[in-house]
Amino acid sequence: MLIDSAADLTLDHVLSSDPLELSPDLLTRLATTREAVLTALATGAPVYGVNTGMGAMSKIRLTSDEQSIHQHNLLLARAAGGAPWLPPLEARAVVIARLKTLLTGDAGVSPELCQQLVALLNSGLVPAIPSSGAGSAGEIIPLAHAFGPLVGIGSLLEGGAVVPAEGKLPAFELGSKEGISLLAGIPGATGRAWLQVGIAWQLVEKLTLVAAGAIAVVGANRDPYNVLCGRGDELLAGELARVLDAAGPEEEPRSLQAPVSFRVVGQVNAQVRRAVGRLEEAVERGFVGVTDSPAFIGGEFVGTAGFHGIDLAAHCDQLVAALAHAAEVSTARIHRLLDPAVTGLPAQLAAEPGPQAGLVTVHKRAVATSHYLRRLAMPSAVGALETSNGQEDVQSFSWEAVGVLAEAVRLTREVTACELLAVHQAFALSKRPVPEGLQGLLGEVANVVPPIVADRPFGVDIANLLEHIV
Template identity: 50%
Template sequence: MTARAVVVAHPADLDAAAVRAVAAGATVELDDGLAGRLGATRAEVLAALDGGVPAYGVSTGMGALSDVALAETDRGDHSARLMLARAVGGPPYLDGTETRALLAVRLRTFLAGDAGVSAELCAWLAGLLASDALPAVPRTGSGAAGEIIPLSHAFGHLAGVGRWLTHAPPEAPGPLGPKEGLSLLQGTPVAAALALLRADDVRRLETLWLTTAAAEVGLVGASRDPYRPALARGDDVLAGVLADLAAALPGVTDDAPVRRLQAPVSFRVVGHVHAHLRRAVAALDGAVDRVLDGVGDSPAWLPGGSEGEEDDQDYQGGVFVGTAGFHGLELAAGADTLRVALAHAATVGAARLHRMLDPRTSGLPAQLSADPGPHGGLVAVHKRAVAAVHAVSGWSATPLGAAETSGGQEDVQTFALEALERLRLTVAAAHEVVACELLAVHQARLLAPHLLAEAPAPLAGLLDRLAALLPASTLDRPWGEDLQTLLEAALTAPAVGPDE
């Protein structure tokens, strides 16, 4: 764990970049001024509730039971009881990084004051992060309109139940106050946290993949025509991809000329495939930012005189407002869009790998074998890449969920968490494809070292890392061991956000 602390004086200080840092191990320190503002808002909320202002899920039941008014004797422990019957999940659980990101996003959504929770509850969340006490949160099985199932596991310990991914905190806080249990279950903090991390995964992988493609272009002597900067007219994202590709492309030498006027499609479309990946990542980043800045609590507390509200008499004292902040459509759609882009990139990568094994395209020994016939080369490595692509290629890209739950109160879902689980599995499959491509690049370089002799810095660095990780022999061996080495080597760049 790193000792770095993210100091938060304003909600915006705990932005996406800060959440990434917290997920990686940083702690959170809440400024006294921010804690004071949270305390003042909490006092307003309690005063409204004490004054008899009705509030969904606080003075009433939830879901289909929202018409049931709670007796005063039932309201005291209602916040804790909300967690119990909704904790229906189980393993597999989110990992430690994912859980830390979830806690950070949950904290961020409380800091604007819409939830009306206490400064003490916010401090408790920061304390969980500081002690790395992480609850066990189910990864799958969330068929609700929002995220009440995983969130009831994330915060069930405040009701005296739940499992821990690491260890329990040193001592439990006081009982949850009115509305706090409800607020802990609101919004889309799980999906936002996972979306942020998956976007980072793809951003890192895309950088490695583009350099790998540059190596493949050099090895097969593909024409550079499709990568000319002039072809990005009007498309800044494509222009950026082509510039990065140009920076990694090896030079064309006299003894390694361009082999054909047109390379196979899988080589010619590198720029467009990666540009689409970058656009899809940026779209998911934007969806996460809107969750961090938006109103996710329901009912949300809007104090008197809030920006954009009419200046009427009824509103001056503040009001509880029902919201749709639980509807994670943009996160679900963004995750599926990125997944489709990633699955397509994996398909293209597997196709490039196949062409690398074909001497008609590459000019290299068949199947990248040291001795074609007696040695099989990498033919089965391509089969593994094909299996990885097939495993993730059949899912629907549309987040549809017209399934009624909660007695008809919840009559549509976005299934954002399921979309993000599909994206996670697709990221893993894409890593397998890239590992297969990297192994082929290493083998081809050993068979024909002159082809990448003039590699610029980005590619030269990658080739050096491959040489350090993999055997220098081209003879047949259990290639799966090499692939596992590559998958575990973290060849991707450190995690960075779009503006870092």
């Protein structure tokens, strides 16, 4: 895949293992910017982290000899993290996000450094990056782990094992400003959020279909899904239309009003869609905005605050809250699906109530998962603490925020799988025809979940749904 600009790097490159190549024109542009950076550095004017120390030691000027090893040393002591490591796909997202930001030219790094990043991506290896413990104004701890392997420092993940990075990539020596450029900004949170946005868009489609299945199988009154109820909110109107299309009409509702957890499906899922869209916009701002510091913009070095990822953190927090609410509402629907008064079906969706327990423990699992999700919903950006002798006196905790989001997405998928299993069994017991809009989904379920005619370890069924469908 030939890359000619930062914009050419997309989420598809995270998900694909196809080799990357930087175009000759792009390499030329990077070399031109690099030459301008070196010329500006030759004046000897103080440039943070290049000819000065870092953080509280930024007032200390470095000698020429000290500068020659400083960029390499920046990746040493800052690698203070440890296991558990990011999953390989998240680690790859971090590396691609860093490359994407370097290709804007703000960092002024050499084309050779960008080529070294490409070599890492094409190697099939990923750095061992700690999933937590980034308690600084930016991401220096995880980024030191992420990019130390470029110069033989730290560890890589290979075949599920952690291996030393030394000797795994071509030998490379960092030039002026290249070490600090690898540690600057918030590429880690941006790349990881980028990946979660892609997963969340897939999840929200399943949320709509699974909830529509619950609506259809209990014969809920369709009034709450009338698109006219979305007046003033185009996104809500669209979600109501999707729900109604999937659930189909109901000529003889079981009651005038279904339980609230069924009636509010449109509002709940619309909010999830809204939150995913806003996070996606924040990710785009993270990629096109100035996050390097010092950044080389307008022909000079400018100290920036682009490392403060409050935009990403706040929108991750918002999506976590929306997912937590969606999971709680889904869990409530599962409980109602077990209730003969709501469904007209056998108690607990058991083929033989009494001798069999049915899906009651599937609901209990969803309850525990939703409770865990609720505990994750506290805003990550709240609780700043001082570091670096007061030089860094606040943080946004964007790295932690996106980690919480990844866990929230995982847990919401789990609850959705539980509800999907209940919907599948309810249709099987009700003998209701499956609406056309749900036939594809429930057909996929039937391929991985055998008919439930007696109690069995339903955790196996949930695992199959998570692996193949949700």
